[in-house]
Amino acid sequence: MAKQSTRRTFLLQAAGTSATAITLPYFVPKRAFGANDRIQTGHIGVRNQGGSNLRAFINHAVAVCDVDTDVLAKAVKVVEQSGRACEAFGDYRRLLDRKDIDAVVISTPDHWHALMTNDACRAGKDVYCEKPLSLTIAEGRQMVNAARQGQRIVQTGSQQRSDKGFRLACELVRAGRVGKLQQVLVGIPGPNHPGEPIADSDPPSELNYDLWLGPAPLRPYNGKRVHYNFRFFWDYSGGQMTNFGAHHIDIAHWGMGVDQAGPLEIEGEATFHPKGWHEVTETCRVTYRYPHDVTMIVGQLQPDIPEGTTFIGDQGKIFVNRGKLPSSPDNLITDPLPDSAEKLYASNNHHANFLECVRTRQLPICDVEIGHRSATACHLGNIALRLKRKIRWDAAKEQMIDDSEAAAMVGRPYREPWKIHSVS
Numbered sequence: 237m238a239k240q241s242t243r244r245t246f247l248l249q250a251a252g253t254s255a256t257a258i259t260l261p262y263f264v265p266k267r268a269f270g271a272n273d274r275i276q277t278g279h280i281g282v283r284n285q286g287g288s289n290l291r292a293f294i295n296h297a298v299a300v301c302d303v304d305t306d307v308l309a310k311a312v313k314v315v316e317q318s319g320r321a322c323e324a325f326g327d328y329r330r331l332l333d334r335k336d337i338d339a340v341v342i343s344t345p346d347h348w349h350a351l352m353t354n355d356a357c358r359a360g361k362d363v364y365c366e367k368p369l370s371l372t373i374a375e376g377r378q379m380v381n382a383a384r385q386g387q388r389i390v391q392t393g394s395q396q397r398s399d400k401g402f403r404l405a406c407e408l409v410r411a412g413r414v415g416k417l418q419q420v421l422v423g424i425p426g427p428n429h430p431g432e433p434i435a436d437s438d439p440p441s442e443l444n445y446d447l448w449l450g451p452a453p454l455r456p457y458n459g460k461r462v463h464y465n466f467r468f469f470w471d472y473s474g475g476q477m478t479n480f481g482a483h484h485i486d487i488a489h490w491g492m493g494v495d496q497a498g499p500l501e502i503e504g505e506a507t508f509h510p511k512g513w514h515e516v517t518e519t520c521r522v523t524y525r526y527p528h529d530v531t532m533i534v535g536q537l538q539p540d541i542p543e544g545t546t547f548i549g550d551q552g553k554i555f556v557n558r559g560k561l562p563s564s565p566d567n568l569i570t571d572p573l574p575d576s577a578e579k580l581y582a583s584n585n586h587h588a589n590f591l592e593c594v595r596t597r598q599l600p601i602c603d604v605e606i607g608h609r610s611a612t613a614c615h616l617g618n619i620a621l622r623l624k625r626k627i628r629w630d631a632a633k634e635q636m637i638d639d640s641e642a643a644a645m646v647g648r649p650y651r652e653p654w655k656i657h658s659v660s
Contacts, residue, residue: 269595278337278361280328280352282311284464285366286343289393292587293341293364294318299334301325303444304463326444328352332359339389339594342366345466346473347452350375353604354656357386364590366393368474368482369607373615374647376608377634378656383604385659391590391600392607394486396558398586404569405547405556406491411577413568415551420488420532423543424480429468429514430460451650468514475516476536477621478614480543486602486610487545487556488532490580495606498613498631499524499532506536506621522617534617619645 269275278299279290290297290311297315300322302308308324315322325331332340332355339362342352350370356363363383369392370376383390396402409417436456439445445457452471455461466472467479474481489495504522508515517536524532535541544557554563563569583589583601593600612634619642620627628637636643650656 275338275591275594276336277339277341277364278331278334279311279341279343280331281342281344281348281366283307284343285393286341287311287314289341289343289364289366289587290314293591296339296591297322299323299325299331299337301328301331303447305442327447329355332356332361337361339364339590343393345448346371346478347466347471348450350379351451351650351654351656353379353390354382354659357382357388357390358657358659360386360388362389362590362594363604364391364393364587365604365607367486367607368478368611368614369604370611370615371473372645372647373612373634375656376611380604380608382656382659389590389593389597389600390604391586391593392602392604392610393586394483394602394607394610395586396483396487397490397581397602398583398589399558400582400584401559401561402487402490402556403580403582405545405554405561406487407573407577407580408554408563408568409491409547409549410493410580411573412549413552413563413573414547414549414554417492417528417530417547417549419548420492420530421541421546421548422481422484422488422532422534423538423541423546424476424484424534424536425543426518426537427468427476427514427516429509430465431513433513434458434460449651451654453651468516470515473516474614474618475514477517477520477522477534477618478611481534481614481617482610484543484545484557485532485534485613486606488547489606489610489613491545491547492526492530492532494526495609497527498609499526499616499629500631501525501626501628502616502620503626504534504617504621505624517618517621520617520621522620524613524617532613615646 275296276298277293277296280301282290282300282302300311312322312324340356342365346368349365353363353365436458439457461469502524506517506520509518520536521538522534546555552564552568554568581601589601627639627642630637
C-alpha cells in the first residue's frame, strides 16, 4: 500500500505530467514570514462569492477592487468594520501595484480569471482564484505556466477538497473499497437562469461596463448578462457544467487519481432553451472515457444521476455530496481503513490552507494544475456538446486529435487591447 505522501513526493507528483517541467526545491518564498507577520490580501471582485471570500480572509484584507462602485463601497465597509483601513480600487491593475499586498483573491466572472491571475503572478503576488479556474483550456495552461514561472502559490477555490467527507470518499475509492473502479457519475443541476430576456440599454452609472467586459467580446449592455447572470453565456462562462461540474468533476478526478491527466474521448447530447433565453445547456449527458477502462458520465437533470459524485466498482458504490456519504453496501463506509491505506492531502479549511501555503511555499490542496485539469474536463464536455459529436483528446499534449474545429475551441482571442504577457 502507498504510504502517506511527503512534501517532496507531493511536489514531484504535482509536477509529473505538467507541460512545464520544474526542478526541486520548487518554490522560493517572496519573503520570510515571521510568527507575527500578517499576510495581506487584496480582493478583486467582491460581489456574491467574492463577498464570501472577503469575509473568510477578513483578518488579512487591506484592499478591495470592483467595477461596480456600489458593490465596492459595501466591501470597504465590511473591512473597515473589522477595525482596519481598506483601500478601494476600480481597476485591478492599480491594486496589483501595491507592493505590500502578498496575495490576491480573484472572485470575478470566469472570463477574467486567467488574465488577472497571470498579471498577479507577474506582480509577485500569490493567488486564490475561484473555480472554474479558466474560461478555456488554453487559458488554464497559461495560468499554470504563470504560477510555475513566477514561483507563485495559486489555489483554486474548489472548496470541496477541504471537506473531510469528500476526502474520505476519495480515500475509500483509492483504497479499493468499491473494488475495481468502473464508472463515476457526476450529477449537476439545471440552470438557474435569469428568465425572459429584456432589451439592451445603457449601463447603470455605478458600473464600469467596459471594464466588466474586459477581454470578452464587445456587446451592448444587458442587465440579464451581467453580475451573476454571466454564468449562462459562452462569452463569460460555461453554465452548470463549469459551475457545479467544476466541483464534482474535481472530486471525481481526486477519487480516480487523475489530477494530472484527463479523458481520452468525450461525447454527449444536450438540450438548450427553446427560446434562447440563455446559451448554455438546459440538460445534458456527457460520457468521458478515461484510461484503465473507467468512464465518467456527467448528467444534468438526469433521473439516474444524483447531484454529487458516485463511484461505482465491481464490489459496490460510494456516493458523496455536501453532508452526504452513503454507500452500497453500508460497510464500505463504516468499516475503517487500515493504517496502511493511502492518506490524501488533508485540509479542513480551504482559505486557511492557502494562507498556510503562502507561508510554507508548499503546493495547496487544489493547486492551479489540479484546478486546470478539472476545468479542462468541463470545457471538453461543453465542446463535445456544442459540436454534437465525439471528440478525442491527448491529455499529455493537451491537444485535440484530428479535429481542427474542436481544436479551435481550445482557446479564444481576447478583445483588444487585452492580452496575456509572459511572466518571465
